[in-house]
Each structure stands twice: as C-alpha cells, then as structure tokens.
Amino acid sequence: MNSLKVLYRVLALALVLMGCSHAIAAYPDRPVKVIVPFAPGGGTDLVARTLSVPMSEDLKQSIVIDNKPGGSTIIGTDALAKSPPDGYTLVVATLAHAVNPSLKAKLPYSQDKDFAPVILVGISPNVVVVSADSPYKTFSEFLAAAKANPGKLSYASQGGGTSAHLAGELFNSIAGTKLTHVPYKGAGPALTDVIGGQVDVMFATASAVGSLVESGKLRALAVTSPARSTTPLLAKLPTVAESGVPGYSAGSWYGYFAPAGTPPAVINRLNASIKKGTQTAAFKARVESEGLMIKAGTPEEFAKFVKAEELRWKAVIKDANISPD
Helix, strand or coil, X not given: CHHHHHHHHHHHHHHHHHHHHHHHHHCCCCCEEEXXXXXXXXXXXXXXXXXXHHHHHHHCCCEEEEECCCHXXXXXXXHHHCCCCCCCEEEEECHHHHHHHHHCCCCCCCCCCCEEEEEEEEEEEEEEEXXXXXXCCCHHHHHHHHHHCCCCCEEEECCCCCHHHHHHHHHHHHHCXXXXXXXXXXXXXXXXXXXXXXXXXXXXXXXXXXXXXXCCXXXXXXXXXXXXXXXXXXXXXXXXXXXXXXXXXXXXXXXXXXXXXXXXXXXXXXXXXXXXXXXXXXXXXXXXXXXXXXXXXXXXXXXHHHHHHHHHHHHHHHHCCCCCC
C-alpha cells in the first residue's frame, strides 16, 4: 500500500513538472505588460515603447506599456513586486531603483528579494539643458551665474531620487552651488517647464532631450559623463568636469526586471528577446543618436551592475547630506 502511495506521488509530481515545462515552452501565450514608472514622454517611456516593437515581433505577442508614475518610481516598482512571477509583467528600471533604498526610510518591497534581473539595456550621460531663450549660451556662463546667485536658480527633475535629481545634488556638492530642486512626475512635464523658462536648467537624460535639442527647443550646454560623448548629437559638447567642476561624473541607465521567482527559462527568453531588440536598426537609430550606449548582457551582469550602482550612490547621498524621506 505504501509503495502505491509513493508511486502515485511520483506520478503526480511528474505530471506537475510536465505541465510546468509545457507552460514555459509555450511562453508567452498572452500579452506581456511592461510597467514604465514614469509619465509618458520621458526617456524611460521612449526606451520601453521603442523596444516594444521588436519584442512583440520576436515573442509574437502584444507588449502593453503601462505608465505608473509617482513615488520616485516606487509605485510602478511595487506593482511589479506584487505581480505573479510568470514573465507577463516587467518593469523598466532606472537609476532610481538603485538609489531608493538610500533615499527612502521605508520601501513597500524588498530590494534584495522581490526582483529578478532580466537585462541592462544601456547607459547614457545626462545632458545639462536650458531653454532656447535662456541667457546662458555656455556651461561656463551658467556655472558663473549659479555661483553668483546662491538659491536663486532652479533645476528640474523627473522626480526625487532620479538621475536628474542626483546629478543636480552632486553638482551642488562639488561646485559649491545652491540650485533649488523642482521635482516633477516624469521627464515630459519637467522638460516642458524648462522649455517655458519656469525652471532654469535640467540635468536630463540624453534620450529624453535628443529631439528637443535637435529641434531647437532646448540648448545643450554640457554632458555629465567623465569623458566626452562619441554619439553624433553630443560629440561637440564639453563635459561638466572640464568646464569648471573637476571630478564631476553622473549618468543614467535603463534595465528590465521581472518579479522574483520567475522561472529562469522565462528570464532567459525575455533576455534574448530584449537583447535582439536592442540590436535592431530602428532601436539603434532612435537611441544611439541621443547618447544611449547599448550594454545588453546577461541577467547576472545586470545584477552585479545594479549592486555596484547602489553602493556608489549610497556614498554620494551620504557625502551630499541628502536625507531619506
């Protein structure tokens, strides 16, 4: 009798495993949702929507973009953490994902336990931009004005803890200036107010401002990378470091996470699909001309990259005396 029970259990387990294998082999059999934790119109939204086209073709399913702005990306990220680990919900993370543990007194999810890295898409410098009507024609002119008028000049960001915010605070710390931070719920509305002159400057992501610089709505003054950019749009711009703020370096990045517990086979399928999408001519033309350096690699490489970013910016936040919310 006991032997029969063991046999039944073995058979039941085999059926479950066969079912799981079939489910993974059939993945995906319905649309995949990609959460963008910002409002439409910014760099993260651009990356997600541009990649959704080749992903949809490769996976043979629709890619649904779900914008969930707010809370320095925490609202959208928490939505992912609470999603089933089946590969049908992803989030496009940015620098904010790595710095939120240092900026927020409490998170509604576990940074180390609730996410499965899928892939790092790319890295880009931020670009210091002002309105086309701004009196500052060069970064040196802006720097001089910022030093001469402490507390009177403002800088926009797509939200607290984002790359634009930290780039501005790092600038204040190293340059000895006192720019006033004005946060928005997304890069789109932030850039709208920079264009309109309501805010003086923004340390914006290159992908968010490329077309606005090309169209003449914004004037680019400098890049935040340690060395000059080699991309067509930014190649002529000086770095912040060489323009009077030695040692300055900041940047942004984009990468995909799935919920923790997502089967490795599904993670690898998504990694391969997104990597393939980053190599398409359409994606390269859309983002490389705006400063994004494609770095698509393995899930393990992305995990190591994010951990290094967490440690790096934790030190910057401490040195700049940025207190958790």
